[in-house]
Structures are given as structure tokens and as C-alpha cells.
Amino acid sequence: MRRARQWGPPLALLAIGLALWEVAARVGWVEDYLLPAPSEVARALVEDRELLLDDAWVTGQEVVLGFALALAAGVAIAVGLHLSAVARRAVYPLVVASQAVPVIVIAPILVIWFGFGMTPKLIVIALICFFPIAVNTLDGLRAVDPAQVKMLRTLGAGRWAMLRRLELPSALPYMFSGAKVAVAVAVIGAVFGELVGSDAGLGHAIQVGTAQLLTARVFAAVAILSAMAIALFGLVSLIERRTVPWAGRRRPAV
């Protein structure tokens, strides 16, 4: 019952939108090659499934590996910046500056350096994904209750124990917030990396499909990308609930 109330409205809205779209395309208000009907997209999904699945597999690998890379780099950078005030002053501005350099400039250079393989895609994904993870995790590490720090110090905690027993667990919910933002944009990063230069992947399929006016296939690829983003977001949320169950609970009254 609660599920029906939660999922009912968005599903109904989606159904109405798809129905209107279908009608608009069937009646001929828009040309087929500009906006194919949802049924056409569905047919492309089925007919081109082998091709699309191969591409989805490539893109999926890029997204997962790139995201893993971003997670490792983001947490490592956050911990490094947290532990050293000097590093914070020296490196933090550069971390922020790295986000100001447009990926559109870097991506072609990466292709020149690393070719059409997976490496440039991973770097593009990691570049745009590590930032929300690093910033959120660092905020989490710094948001630790100072009273708790004192408590652990009087119990004999040194720097390492403080990080392991208090700061990292406290920062986990923050890290997950960053990871959820990151995983959603990771898919965009993968497509972008592929558009710049690739021989496989959904981004590649979109590029080829657009050139050949196979609009239905392009839409099918976009649909798969959306599903991938939603699934990954859901997966990260699930891991979050399993790993930091206390974050969702009522904070104990003081």
C-alpha cells in the first residue's frame, strides 16, 4: 500500500507522458527521424539488442571502474587534506581549480595521449567524479563533534586511532552523499569520453546512430544510459543503508 502510494504518482505521470508522445508521433505531428514514437524506441531496443548490449557492457565497465577510481582518489585526497593543514592550503585550491578546467578541453588531449581505449574514459570519469566525493568526505571529516575528539583523546587515542575509530566512520554518511552525486554524473562522463573518440560504447552508438539518422536507436541508447544511472544510484543508496544504518536513525537526544 505504501509502495503503491510512493511509486504510483511518478509511474502514472510517466505513462501519460509516453502515451502523449506516442500519439504525437503516430499522428505525424513530428517527423519520425526527429522524434520516433516510444514504440519505435522499444522496437530498436529489441532489434538492436546485441549491438546495444555490447555497447552497454563497454560503457558499464567504464562507469564502474571510473567511479571506483574516483572513490579511491576522492577519499584518499580528503584524508590527506584532513591530516595536513599544509596540504590543505597547498592542494585544496588546485583540487577546486581542476574542476574549472573544462572536460571538453581535456578529453581530446587524453585521446591523443592514450588512444581510443578505455584509459581516457576512465580518466574523464574519475576527473569529474572525484570532486564531489573528496569535498563531501573532507567536510565529514572536519564536522566531527569536538567533544567526541576530546573524549577519545582522554581514552588514549592517537592520530591514527582517532581517524580510524571516529573520523572515518563519522564521515561515511558524507562520503555516500558525494558518491551518489558522483555516480549519477559518472554515466555522463563515460558518454562524453566516448563521443570524443572511441570504437565502442553507448556514446559511440549514439554518435554513429545520429550520423545515420537512426534516431530510434539513439533514443534506445539514451534509455539504457538512464536505466544504468538509476540502477547505479540505487545500488550506492542500498550500500549506504547497509553500511551506515545509524545515519538514517534518529540522533540520540543529548
Place this chain on the structure above:
Amino acid sequence: MSVRAPERESLQADAAPARVAVAVTALTKEFPARRGTVTALDGLSLTVRDDEVLGIVGPSGCGKSTLLEIVAGLEPQSGGEVAVEGRSAPGERLARCVLMPQRDLLLPWRSALDNAGLALELRGVARREARRAAAELFARFGLGEFAAARVDELSGGMRQRVAFARTLLAARPVLLLDEPFASLDAITRAELQEWTRAALADEPRAVLLVTHDIEEALYLCDRVLVLSRRPGTVRAELPGYPVDGRSRRDAVTAAEFTELRHRALEALA
């Protein structure tokens, strides 16, 4: 129940003589403020013997918590001398004291038992061994059935007991208690005072208890110092009420207790 300091006077001949565990001499603490400095403590001196509970009572903001943090070596003093078991370096004091704050500060990702065991784990004891030792203490404290409980499942009084178990498991010669019951309701607080008295009597050691509750200080402590408003200095020294096995209710309603409370209130006025 083992013997507490006041009752011990007559036994002094055959018991090991009590030593001074904490010595504070002419302690001054100033904080930088927007204009000049604020003096939180001004020439405060006190000693705590290694078998007594010393209470510090004073109005809010008289620097009581600051005093404990300085003794514990967490906060530097502006002037004066502080020694714990004869050592005055902050790091050495930190290694000899454990501070229990007003808030329980339990970690929500640990069970009740593992929160208490944290004190042992931080001393390098393996998790499994820490659990075993904590479970022993839980059983003695009547907390056994709450061992696996999550922190948010515990009542305020239970959380405070777990925090107290954690404090004891740190196994330091000096306990610094900073208003440990201030966040509890009156009934739970009374219950916990009785419980704490028994728990401390089991293992006599130097305890410095800071509170704004005169009754609590007179009931739990062997000696009580009354502090003035900021800057904090000692206004009066009173003996604690000799509870001597009486229940808390009998103790706090006794004529002598009321008399002591009057003297404390006068000193505070």
C-alpha cells in the same frame, strides 16, 4: 562494599596512607575575548587524595569544566601548577586521567558493549578480549541484557551507565566527572547517583566530580569545594555527608544533610 575515605580515618594505621593524586596550585585560566581577556579561573588551589571523591560545586560558567580539561591535559593553563601523580607534563597527565563528559558521546555505529570496550581497544586490547572484559563489567553493573543494544535503543540513564563503564575500563588512576548526570531527569539522576556511589565504592580512586547540583555533591563526595562565580576561586570547603550505608532517600532527608546544604548555599550566595 569497600570502605570510603571518611569511614577509613580510624583504619588509617594499618591501611596504606593515602597519597595526593591531583595537586592544583594557584591555577589561572584566561581566554582571549573580543575585548581583552576573560578570566575563567583565578588562583585556584586544590588537592585530591588517591582514595577520595572531591566535589566541585559552583554556578554555571565558573570554569568548572575548564578546570577538568586542564587537569586532564587537554587544555593549557595560563598560570599555576597542575600535577597528576607528581607529573606535570600535559601528555603525562592525559595518560593518567580519564574525563567523562556530561553528554554520553556514545558512537552510534557501535553496540553498547563495544562502546564500553572502546576504552580497552584504544589501549591496544584486541576487540574480542575487550568485549569479554566489558561484558564482565556489564554483568556487574546490571547492564548484561543491553550488551548488544544499539545506542539509539538505550534510554538516557542506560547510555550514561554505558559511558561510565567505558570510563572505568580506561583504568586510569584519576577519574574526572563533568556533570555526568546533568542531562538526565530527576528520577533517573537519583537512581544513577546511588548506582555510581556503589560502583565507585567498589574501586576507590581519585575522583574529581564537577556539578552544579549541591545535593549530588554532598551525597557522592567525601569533600566538597564551593566555587565562586567567574573568575572561579574557592569560597568554602565542606565535608561530604557520611552516607555510611544509608539509602539515598534517607541520606538527603537527614538533618545533618540539610545543614550541610544550607552551608553550601550560603557559600554560593
